[in-house]
C-alpha cells in the first residue's frame with residue numbers, strides 16, 4: 010500500500026496519522042470495501058453545519074451532482090431496481106451492490122447502513138458526497154486508485170488543499186493530495202468484480218495530453234476564481250476553488266465540447282455523381298474521452314441530413330471503416346441488447362432485451378460497449394466482464410467520419426445543404442423508457458452542429 014499523504018508532511022499531519030494508527034490498534038488503514046461499517050453516522054457533521062461559515066461553497070455544492078449522488082432519479086432506479094434486486098437474486102453480487110454506496114452515499118457505507126433507506130425516507134444517505142466525505146479524507150492508496158481506496162478520519166480536524174489558520178469550528182491540516190487528480194480517481198475510476206475498469210476517467214486523463222501539462226481535474230471542474238472561502242475570516246481569495254463539479258448534467262459544460270466541422274469532396278456536383286462529405290469531430294474541451302464515466306449509460310451520436318433547394322430532406326448513413334466491432338458503433342433499428350435485465354431484475358423468460366440504440370439507423374455512435382460474461386451488451390457496470398471496441402473521442406483527438414452519397418437523379422439544381430448534428434443522451438432512450446426514468450434524464454442534448462453547401466448544377 011503506497012499512501013499518498015501530505016507532500017511535505019506537516020507536523021500536525023504526522024500526529025494525526027499517528028493518532029489514526031493508534032486508534033485503530035496499529036492495523037492498516039481501512040479503505041475501500043474494508044471500511045464498510047468502520048464508522049458511525051454520529052462521527053460526521055451534516056453539510057448544513059458547514060453552510061453557516063461556507064455559504065458560497067455550500068450553494069455551489071448543493072447545485073452539483075455531488076449533492077444528488079444518492080437521491081436523483083436515475084441513481085435511485087439503477088441502485089434499487091437493478092443493483093439491489095440483482096444482489097437479492099444472486100448473493101454473489103451483494104458486495105458490489107453494497108459498494109455502490111462507497112462512492113454514492115459514503116457516510117452510509119462507512120456507518121454500515123447498506124442498503125440505505127430509499128431517498129423519500131430522508132436518511133443521511135441523502136447527503137450524498139458531502140463536505141465531510143471529502144474533507145475527512147486523510148490519505149488514499151496510490152497503488153489502488155479506484156473503488157474508494159481512501160481513508161476517512163472524521164473529527165475536529167478537516168483536511169483541505171491549502172490548510173490555513175484554525176477556525177473556531179475546526180482545525181485544518183493541508184493534504185496536498187486533495188489538489189491532485191489522483192484524489193478524484195479514487196471515485197472516478199471503478200473496477201467491476203471482473204477487475205475491469207468500468208469507469209476510467211482518471212486513466213483516460215493520465216494517458217492523455219492534460220496530465221502532461223499538469224492540468225488537473227480541478228482546473229475544469231473546480232475552477233479557481235475570486236471568492237471568500239469562509240465568511241468568518243474576512244479574507245478574499247483571488248483563486249478560491251469553486252465547488253461547481255459541473256459535468257454532463259450541465260449543458261453549458263457539454264455544449265461545444267466537440268467541434269463539428271464539415272467539408273465536401275466538391276463544391277459543385279451534378280445529379281448522379283457521388284459526393285463525399287467529411288465531418289471532423291475535435292474534442293477540444295474535455296480532459297478525458299467523451300463519453301467518460303458512466304459510459305454504459307451514455308449515447309453520443311452523429312446524425313447527418315442533406316436538404317435540397319426545394320426543401321426535401323435526405324438522411325445520410327455513415328461510411329463503414331471496417332474495424333473490428335464496428336457494428337456496435339453504427340445505429341441499427343434491428344439491434345437488440347440489455348438481455349441481462351431478465352436475470353438482473355427477475356423478469357419473465359419472455360423478456361428478450363430492448364432495442365440497442367433508439368436512434369436513426371446509419372448514425373455513427375461514439376461508444377465502448379460493455380459486455381456481460383455471457384456476451385450480452387449491458388448498462389449494468391457491476392455485471393461487466395469485458396468491453397467491445399473503444400470508439401469514443403479522446404482528449405484533443407480529431408475523429409473523421411465520411412458520408413458518401415450518390416446524388417439522386419431527381420435532385421433539383423441550387424444549393425444542397427448538408428448538416429451534421431452531434432447529440433448526447435445521458436441514458437440510452439429504450440432503457441430509460443423501459444425503466445420509466447424521467448424524460449429530463451435522457452432527452453436529447455445538442456453538443457454541436459455544422460453544415461456545408463454543395464451547389465447542384467442543372
Ligand code: HEC
Pocket residue numbers: 054055058059060061062063140141144167168169170171172173174175176177178179181182183184238239241242244
Ligand atoms: C464557525 C465557522 C466555520 C464552520 C462552522 C466551518 N468552517 Fe471551515 N473554515 C472556517 C474558516 C474561518 C476557514 C478559513 C481558515 C483560514 O483561512 O485560515 C475555514 C476553512 C475550511 C477549509 C479549508 C481548508 C484548506 O486546507 O484549504 C475546509 C476544507 C473547511 N473549512 C471545511 C469545513 C467543513 C467540512 C465544515 C463543516 C463540517 C466547516 N468547514 C465548518 C470556518 C468554519
Ligand code: HEC
Pocket residue numbers: 190193194197210211214219224225226227228229230255256257258262263266294295296297298299300301302303307
Ligand atoms: C480540460 C478540461 C477538463 C479536464 C482536465 C477534466 N475534465 Fe471532466 N469534463 C470536461 C468537459 C468539457 C466535460 C463535458 C463533456 C463530457 O461529458 O465528457 C467533462 C465531463 C466530465 C464528467 C461527466 C461525464 C459524463 O458523461 O457523465 C465527469 C464525471 C468528469 N468530467 C470528471 C473529470 C475528472 C475526474 C477529471 C480528472 C481526472 C476531469 N474530469 C478532467 C472537461 C475537463
Ligand code: HEC
Pocket residue numbers: 056059060063066067068070071075138139140141142143144169170171187188192227231238239246248249250251252
Ligand atoms: C468531492 C469532494 C469535495 C466535496 C464534496 C467538498 N469539497 Fe471542499 N474541497 C475539495 C477539494 C479537492 C479542495 C481543494 C482544492 C484545491 O486546493 O485544489 C476543496 C477546498 C475547499 C475549501 C478551501 C477553498 C480554497 O480555495 O481555499 C473549503 C473552504 C471547502 N473546500 C469547503 C467545503 C464545504 C463547506 C463543502 C460542502 C458544502 C465542500 N468543501 C465539499 C473537495 C471537496
Ligand code: HEC
Pocket residue numbers: 074075077078079084111112113115138142143192193194195196197226227230231254255256257258259
Ligand atoms: C467520494 C467519491 C468522490 C470523489 C472523491 C469525487 N467524486 Fe466526483 N462524483 C462522485 C459521484 C458518486 C458522482 C455522481 C453523482 C451522480 O450523478 O450520481 C460524482 C459526480 C461528479 C461530476 C458530475 C458528473 C456529471 O455527470 O455531471 C463531476 C464533474 C465530478 N464528480 C468531478 C470530480 C472531481 C473533479 C473530483 C476531484 C476533485 C471528484 N469528482 C471527486 C463521487 C466522487
Ligand code: HEC
Pocket residue numbers: 081083084087088092105106108109110111112113155156157195196197198199200256257301302303304306391435
Ligand atoms: C468507485 C466509485 C463508484 C462506485 C463503486 C459506483 N459508482 Fe456510480 N458513479 C460514480 C461516479 C463518479 C459517477 C459519475 C460519472 C459520470 O457522471 O459519468 C457515477 C454515476 C452513476 C450513475 C449515473 C448517474 C447519472 O446521473 O447519469 C448511476 C445510475 C450510478 N452511478 C449507479 C451506481 C450503482 C448502481 C453502483 C453500484 C453497482 C455504482 N454506481 C457504483 C462512482 C461510483
